[in-house]
Amino acid sequence: xxxxxxxxxxxxxxxxxxxxxxxxxxxxxxxxxxxxxxxxxxxxxxxxxxxxxxxxxxxxxxxxxxxxxxxxxxxxxxxxxxxxxxxxxxxxxxxxxxxxxxxxxxxxxxxxxxxxxxxxxxxxxxxxxxxxxxxxxxxxxxxxxxxxxxxxxxxxxxxxxxxxxxxxxxxxxxxxxxxxxxxxxxxxxxxxxxxxxxxxxxxxxxxxxxxxxxxxxxxxxxxxxxxxxxxxxxxxxxxxxxxxxxxxxxxxxxxxxxxxxxxxxxxxxxxxxxxxxxxxxxxxxxxxxxxxxxxxxxxxxxxxxxxxxxxxxxxxxxxxxxxxxxxxxxxxxxxxxxxxxxxxxxxxxxxxxxxxxxxxxxxxxxxxxxxxxxxxxxxxxxxxxxxxxxxxxxxxxxxxxxxxxxxxxxxxxxxxxxxxxxxxxxxxxxxxxxxxxxxxxxx
Numbered sequence: 001x002x003x004x005x006x007x008x009x010x011x012x013x014x015x016x017x018x019x020x021x022x023x024x025x026x027x028x029x030x031x032x033x034x035x036x037x038x039x040x041x042x043x044x045x046x047x048x049x050x051x052x053x054x055x056x057x058x059x060x061x062x063x064x065x066x067x068x069x070x071x072x073x074x075x076x077x078x079x080x081x082x083x084x085x086x087x088x089x090x091x092x093x094x095x096x097x098x099x100x101x102x103x104x105x106x107x108x109x110x111x112x113x114x115x116x117x118x119x120x121x122x123x124x125x126x127x128x129x130x131x132x133x134x135x136x137x138x139x140x141x142x143x144x145x146x147x148x149x150x151x152x153x154x155x156x157x158x159x160x161x162x163x164x165x166x167x168x169x170x171x172x173x174x175x176x177x178x179x180x181x182x183x184x185x186x187x188x189x190x191x192x193x194x195x196x197x198x199x200x201x202x203x204x205x206x207x208x209x210x211x212x213x214x215x216x217x218x219x220x221x222x223x224x225x226x227x228x229x230x231x232x233x234x235x236x237x238x239x240x241x242x243x244x245x246x247x248x249x250x251x252x253x254x255x256x257x258x259x260x261x262x263x264x265x266x267x268x269x270x271x272x273x274x275x276x277x278x279x280x281x282x283x284x285x286x287x288x289x290x291x292x293x294x295x296x297x298x299x300x301x302x303x304x305x306x307x308x309x310x311x312x313x314x315x316x317x318x319x320x321x322x323x324x325x326x327x328x329x330x331x332x333x334x335x336x337x338x339x340x341x342x343x344x345x346x347x348x349x350x351x352x353x354x355x356x357x358x359x360x361x362x363x364x365x366x367x368x369x370x371x372x373x374x375x376x377x378x379x380x381x382x383x384x385x386x387x388x389x390x391x392x393x394x395x396x397x398x399x400x401x402x403x404x405x406x407x408x409x410x411x412x413x414x415x416x417x418x419x420x421x422x423x424x425x426x427x428x429x430x431x432x433x434x435x436x437x438x439x440x441x442x443x
Contacts, residue, residue: 009045009312012036013305017348021391023401029394030294030301037301040308050307058168058299060262065115065164066295067265071244072114072122073290074272077282078236085126089133096208100144103127104196107148111155113248115162116383119152120395124402134211138408143203145408146418147196149399150387154195154426157188157383161251161261164299165354166379172358173375174368177255184376187437191384191430198422236279243272306355315360323364326374331435333370337361337377338431342385346392350382357381373438377431385427388419 016036020029040046075081088106092098106126111119127148131141156163160170160180170180247268251261273284309315318340325336337357344353357378361371386392390400390412403410 005043005045006312006314008043009040009308010314012039013309013348016305017352021349021397023397028294030298033301033305034297037304040304045308045311046304047311050311051304054300054303054307057172058303059296060167060260062164062296062299063262064161064167064265066291066293067262067269068114068161069118069291070269070287071247071272072118073287074276075240075244076122077276077286078233078240080237080240081122081126083237085130088126089130092211094210094212096140096211099130099211100147100200100203100207101196103130103144103148104151104199107152108155108192111152111162112159113244115164116153116156116393116395117398119155120149120399120402123148123152124399125406128402128406128408136208136211139206140208141408142410142414143199143206145403146410146415147199147203149396150195150199150419150422151192153387153393153395154188154192154384157191157379157430158185160184161248163379163383164295165351165382167261168299168303168355168358172362173372175372175375177251177261179372180376181252182441183372183438184379184434187430187433188380188383190433191380191426194429195384195422195426198426199418202418202421233279236276239275239279240272243268243275247272302351303355306352306359309356310359315356315363318356318360319363322360326361326364326370327366330370330373330438333366333374334377334431334435334438337374338381338385338427338434341378341381342388342427345382345386346389349391350386350393353386354378354382369438369442373434376434380427380430380434384430385423388416388423390415 013036016032019027019032023029037046041051084106088102089099092102103123107119107123110123114122124145127144131144136144156166158181160166160175160177166180170176175183247264250264250268254264255261273287276282277284322336322340326333341350341353341357344356347353358375361374361378364371364374366374382393387396390396400410400415
């Protein structure tokens with residue numbers, strides 16, 4: 001019976017992940033994961049007790065991410081991202097190298113303020129519009145496009161609230177947001193700066209020395225926008241920015257008082273919606289339409305799939321493989337978990353990979369500090385190491401879809417030619433930095 005259940009669970013998981021990643025005929029990723037989860041529940045491989053536990057784990061993180069997305073929709077409606085694109089070009093002073101670093105900065109801060117998937121959705125169309133407007137050749141467009149995507153995804157590592165996978169496992173390892181940032185911000189920033197430097201060195205010859213930034217207009221929804229003032233309500237613009245900064249700060253300020261992030265997020269998003277309504281008398285129809293409500297179901301069903309793997313003993317295999325390294329010392333714990341989750345992410349995607357990794361380390365009976373370092377190594381692997389192939393993260397899959405939608409065809413081979421040079425070294429430096437930093441602050 002065990003062998004039958006084991007084989008059936010693995011088959012359901014593999015088919016589900018394949019359909020989620022390949023998205024035949026544009027199939028939403030939530031559909032195969034939901035069907036797979038329902039089958040596993042009906043077969044009894046995932047119990048009803050497991051279901052309630054999963055709901056408790058994923059609800060807070062998903063509501064936090066959804067609330068963040070609502071805020072991005074409101075910012076978009078007041079012209080924030082149009083303003084960013086225009087100013088980004090105007091401030092380059094005709095330098096292709098400056099444009100490269102400005103795009104890196106745009107993608108980094110968008111992820112920090114929102115989340116990695118939202119950052120890809122926001123910044124990729126902006127970068128595409130910029131390179132099209134500047135009439136760059138394909139080999140000149142590529143450095144800006146792929147560098148922006150890699151940084152946008154890696155930038156979810158410094159603070160936990162920028163990635164749903166980071167958030168879900170926080171409670172499992174008894175970390176709050178401030179503890180996460182204390183341990184993770186410095187080493188992950190070293191990793192991101194390393195990635196930026198390597199990307200610049202790799203693409204240095206392809207970056208145009210000069211770009212023509214005058215006498216151009218940027219096309220937004222087929223309407224030329226030549227001046228910032230045409231579309232932006234500055235009062236609402238500034239108010240919305242200040243409001244969102246306050247909400248993001250509240251996560252860290254209120255964390256020591258035990259106030260859940262999702263409560264802060266929901267109150268913040270609701271208040272911003274009301275603020276927009278009072279200012280514009282504009283309802284919530286655009287927000288309801290644009291918000292990806294299916295994320296709730298996606299996160300839940302994905303965790304059901306991972307729990308099924310645990311219930312049939314798959315995580316035990318990972319446990320047996322990794323335990324000797326993880327329990328040996330902190331350096332081996334960080335290196336082994338970071339590499340393991342990198343490999344797993346590039347096979348089955350980083351969301352199930354980091355979930356599997358987190359469930360595995362919580363079964364090892366580790367002391368709290370080793371447990372937390374192993375978890376942070378998981379995050380390094382899932383946020384940075386997963387970028388080795390396009391299937392490693394949903395963000396990179398979304399990025400490739402947006403490129404195709406705009407007529408930019410990028411092969412996996414061309415993507416891999418860049419990442420095989422950039423990602424392994426970036427990951428290694430990030431993991432070593434995590435070990436060194438943890439030793440400095442907790443010798």
